[in-house]
Amino acid sequence: xxxxxxxxxxxxxxxxxxxxxxxxxxxxxxxxxxxxxxxxxxxxxxxxxxxxxxxxxxxxxxxxxxxxxxxxxxxxxxxxxxxxxxxxxxxxxxxxxxxxxxxxxxxxxxxxxxxxxxxxxxxxxxxxxxxxxxxxxxxxxxxxxxxxxxxxxxxxxxxxxxxxxxxxxxxxxxxxxxxxxxxxxxxxxxxxxxxxxxxxxxxxxxxxxxxxxxxxxxxxxxxxxxxxxxxxxxxxxxxxxxxxxxxxxxxxxxxxxxxxxxxxxxxxxxxxxxxxxxxxxxxxxxxxxxxxxxxxxxxxxxxxxxxxxxxxxxxxxxx
Amino acid sequence: xxxxxxxxxxxxxxxxxxxxxxxxxxxxxxxxxxxxxxxxxxxxxxxxxxxxxxxxxxxxxxxxxxxxxxxxxxxxxxxxxxxxxxxxxxxxxxxxxxxxxxxxxxxxxxxxxxxxxxxxxxxxxxxxxxxxxxxxxxxxxxxxxxxxxxxxxxxxxxxxxxxxxxxxxxxxxxxxxxxxxxxxxxxxxxxxxxxxxxxxxxxxxxxxxxxxxxxxxxxxxxxxxxxxxxxxxxxxxxxxxxxxxxxxxxxxxxxxxxxxxxxxxxxxxxxxxxxxxxxxxxxxxxxxxxxxxxxxxxxxxxxxxxxxxxxxxxxxxxxxxxxx
Numbered sequence: 001x002x003x004x005x006x007x008x009x010x011x012x013x014x015x016x017x018x019x020x021x022x023x024x025x026x027x028x029x030x031x032x033x034x035x036x037x038x039x040x041x042x043x044x045x046x047x048x049x050x051x052x053x054x055x056x057x058x059x060x061x062x063x064x065x066x067x068x069x070x071x072x073x074x075x076x077x078x079x080x081x082x083x084x085x086x087x088x089x090x091x092x093x094x095x096x097x098x099x100x101x102x103x104x105x106x107x108x109x110x111x112x113x114x115x116x117x118x119x120x121x122x123x124x125x126x127x128x129x130x131x132x133x134x135x136x137x138x139x140x141x142x143x144x145x146x147x148x149x150x151x152x153x154x155x156x157x158x159x160x161x162x163x164x165x166x167x168x169x170x171x172x173x174x175x176x177x178x179x180x181x182x183x184x185x186x187x188x189x190x191x192x193x194x195x196x197x198x199x200x201x202x203x204x205x206x207x208x209x210x211x212x213x214x215x216x217x218x219x220x221x222x223x224x225x226x227x228x229x230x231x232x233x234x235x236x237x238x239x240x241x242x243x244x245x246x247x248x249x250x251x252x253x254x255x256x257x258x259x260x261x262x263x264x265x266x267x268x269x270x271x272x273x274x275x276x277x278x279x280x281x282x283x284x285x286x287x288x289x290x291x292x293x294x295x296x297x298x299x300x301x302x303x304x305x306x307x308x309x310x311x312x313x314x315x316x317x318x319x
Numbered sequence: 320x321x322x323x324x325x326x327x328x329x330x331x332x333x334x335x336x337x338x339x340x341x342x343x344x345x346x347x348x349x350x351x352x353x354x355x356x357x358x359x360x361x362x363x364x365x366x367x368x369x370x371x372x373x374x375x376x377x378x379x380x381x382x383x384x385x386x387x388x389x390x391x392x393x394x395x396x397x398x399x400x401x402x403x404x405x406x407x408x409x410x411x412x413x414x415x416x417x418x419x420x421x422x423x424x425x426x427x428x429x430x431x432x433x434x435x436x437x438x439x440x441x442x443x444x445x446x447x448x449x450x451x452x453x454x455x456x457x458x459x460x461x462x463x464x465x466x467x468x469x470x471x472x473x474x475x476x477x478x479x480x481x482x483x484x485x486x487x488x489x490x491x492x493x494x495x496x497x498x499x500x501x502x503x504x505x506x507x508x509x510x511x512x513x514x515x516x517x518x519x520x521x522x523x524x525x526x527x528x529x530x531x532x533x534x535x536x537x538x539x540x541x542x543x544x545x546x547x548x549x550x551x552x553x554x555x556x557x558x559x560x561x562x563x564x565x566x567x568x569x570x571x572x573x574x575x576x577x578x579x580x581x582x583x584x585x586x587x588x589x590x591x592x593x594x595x596x597x598x599x600x601x602x603x604x605x606x607x608x609x610x611x612x613x614x615x616x617x618x619x620x621x622x623x624x625x626x627x628x629x630x631x632x633x634x635x636x637x638x639x640x641x642x643x
Contacts, residue, residue: 142338145627147582147619153604154616158346243464251466251586255601269468273590278472279487281480290469297464 032310039306042299049296052100063098064090074275077284084284086268087275095268096288102264103246104296106180109172110245113184115238118191123230125192126199127222137196143189149251152182156257175259179252183245191237195230202229232311239307243300250293265289324635332628339620344390347609348382399617404608413599414614420490421588421595425580428515432522433573439523440530441565445557447535456531462524467587471517475590478513485513488592514591518584522576529572533565540564567637571630578626582619 012020033039052059064070075085083092125136159178167174202208203226211221252258253266260267268289272278277285373379380386393400399410443455462470479487486492490510495503537543538561546560581596588597596615603611 142335145335145620145623146339147579147623149585150582150600150616150619153585153600154346154612157604157607157609157612247464247466251468254466254468254586255589256605269472272472273468278475278590279480281476283473283476286472286476290465290472293466293469294461294464298461301460301464 029310033306036306036309038302042302042306045295045299046303049100049104049292049299052097053104054101056098056101060091060094060097064094074277074280074282074285076282083288084282086271086285087277092284092288095263096265096292099263099265099268099289100292102176102262103249103266103293106176106183106249106264107242107246107296109180110183110187110249111238111242113180114188114191114241114245115234117184118188118237119195119227119230119234121188122192122195123199123222123226126196127203127226128218129203133196136192140189140192140196143186144193146186148186149248151186152248152252153255153257155182155185156252173259173262175257176262179249179257182252183248187241187244187248191234191241194233194237198230198233199226202226236304236307236311239300240304243297243304246293246300247297265293269293325632328628328631328635332624335624336621339617339624340391340394341387343613343617344387347613348386394617399614400610402603402608402611404603404606404611410610410614413611414596414618417594417596417599420593421581421584421597424511424514424518424588424593424595425584427511428518428522428584429577429580431515431519432526435519436523436526437530437566437569440527441534441557441562443527444531444534444565445538445561447531447538452531455527459524459527459531462520463528465521465524467517467521467584468590470520471514471587471590474513474517486510490594514587514593517591518580518587521583521587522580525576526569526573530565530569533568534561537561537564567634570637571634574626574630574633575623576626578623581622 056063062068070080070085070091072085073087075081077084081091081093083096085091086095121136121140125133125140156178159181160174163174163177167177169177172180208221208225211225216224249264250266250269253264254270254273256270258264258267258270260271263271266289269286272282272285272289275282275285370379378386397411399414402408402410402413405413439455439459443452443459446452475487479485486509490507491503492506492510495506498506534557540561542564543556543561546556551560584595585597585600587593588595589601592598596619599611600615602608603615
């Protein structure tokens with residue numbers, strides 16, 4: 001943290017000094033993270049999945065469709081299809097690898113909404129105080145109490161009806177878009193709470209008073225002085241939110257809110273359930289997407305916990 | 320516990336419930352078109368008929384205050400409207416008939432999860448860093464990363480489809496209604512085992528992780544050091560000094576968790592085709608049975624608010640520091 005106590009006159013320019021502190025901070029952080037075995041394991045798994053999401057064609061070729069399917073109905077694993085085939089004869093390995101991009105981009109976008117909304121509300125409530133704070137916190141508490149998953153189930157068809165099933169945004173079809181928005185709407189409250197409490201303590205620091213004395217407005221202080229000091233927390237929170245987003249997406253897709261034409265892992269599990277795969281003992285249809293979901297959620301949780309321990313000032317006091 | 324604390328908490332809960340009712344009312348009126356469009360999916364209706372239905376249902380009156388007041392009055396009187404999916408049945412009846420199957424599943428699941436989760440968590444926390452802790456924490460973290468249905472699917476594959484020990488889905492075997500009570504009970508229990516295991520395992524993950532950190536926190540407290548210094552046996556220090564104090568935060572967490580468990584178990588019910596509230600919700604979603612969706616949402620969110628209130632009140636009772 002670039003507190004004033006760290007500043008020793010060195011004859012360098014302010015810019016150089018700031019840069020030096022930043023590099024030192026990054027190096028310190030890398031050192032701390034490297035000593036966390038759980039975080040490193042998580043990071044390794046995540047890198048593999050990110051690669052898979054970025055270029056699925058590299059590993060398994062183009063995504064198979066009903067037309068290009070090469071297997072037979074619920075074909076067990078063989079040399080030609082290492083993980084067997086689904087009810088339409090599509091290769092499961094192929095579908096699972098392609099599912100990475102869908103599951104993870106939904107997770108990423110939902111996380112982005114969650115973090116932007118949560119941070120804005122948290123910083124505004126914490127910094128502006130008085131009635132803004134109490135008003136925003138009442139709303140936050142309300143969203144914190146609501147059962148997220150049920151709210152998502154209720155919201156999804158309503159939003160789908162409002163924007164229409166034909167809508168498209170950034171190449172995402174309406175159904176997936178709705179999942180992103182619904183996860184965002186229902187999960188920003190935790191972030192807002194955490195960011196607010198951190199903002200409350202930063203607001204009392206000397207540099208905020210100094211900024212005010214030289215005439216900075218509230219908006220400027222929030223952006224240039226408060227925000228940079230909560231970025232650490234935001235990073236840790238974003239990673240944990242990502243795990244939750246993938247988890248919720250999987251469940252929502254499983255109960256039929258996914259997009260059959262862009263199958264995420266949850267959607268694959270839904271198809272498996274509809275095709276009766278569990279009762280038929282077709283483990284090859286279920287194990288690959290299920291394993292991927294668990295690995296991604298688990299590794300994001302591991303990395304998130306490690307980051308939280310290192311970056312969250314409260315956690316540092318705890319230790 | 321001071322009266323003011325109780326009154327304040329109850330008032331907060333009431334305000335939240337009013338907000339939920341308002342949200343529930345607005346949500347289903349935000350949809351384009353009008354309610355009668357969904358209800359009267361019939362292109363041959365004459366304009367007069369539509370007008371008459373609108374008047375009958377009070378849809379020709381303004382949203383505020385007429386429609387909202389009507390909605391609140393009806394809701395308060397226990398009238399949640401009629402299901403579209405089950406023609407002619409009221410939402411309350413539909414929800415009630417799916418309520419008990421869910422309870423039959425969730426109550427034992429909670430009991431098992433609390434016992435196993437707290438035991439595993441306190442053992443892991445007490446022997447932090449040991450081999451046992453690593454196994455217990457690792458397992459808990461993996462279970463915690465799995466949606467209930469992802470736990471349920473392998474259970475079906477292994478124990479139902481593979482070994483054939485248990486049925487793959489449902490709550491009863493059809494055609495057994497004339498069999499003896501014991502046969503029916505045994506049949507029900509056989510159906511219960513796998514979904515019960517799936518939900519318990521999912522809950523155990525969360526409980527054990529939280530209990531572990533609660534124990535780790537109490538482990539460094541002075542009274543634990545004192546108990547050790549007195550020469551008490553390790554097991555007794557854990558059971559009589561650390562565990563009861565770690566339970567203090569756990570009681571509230573469990574109380575809050577109880578409110579969310581029905582919502583969490585939705586996917587488990589679907590995978591086992593268990594005829595409870597979760598399956599009802601998903602069926603209502605598929606058939607766009609909005610009155611039922613609204614009713615389930617109302618029931619589950621009010622449950623959560625009440626569970627939270629209960630947690631606040633219990634905590635105020637257990638921990639004197641909260642009252643001031």
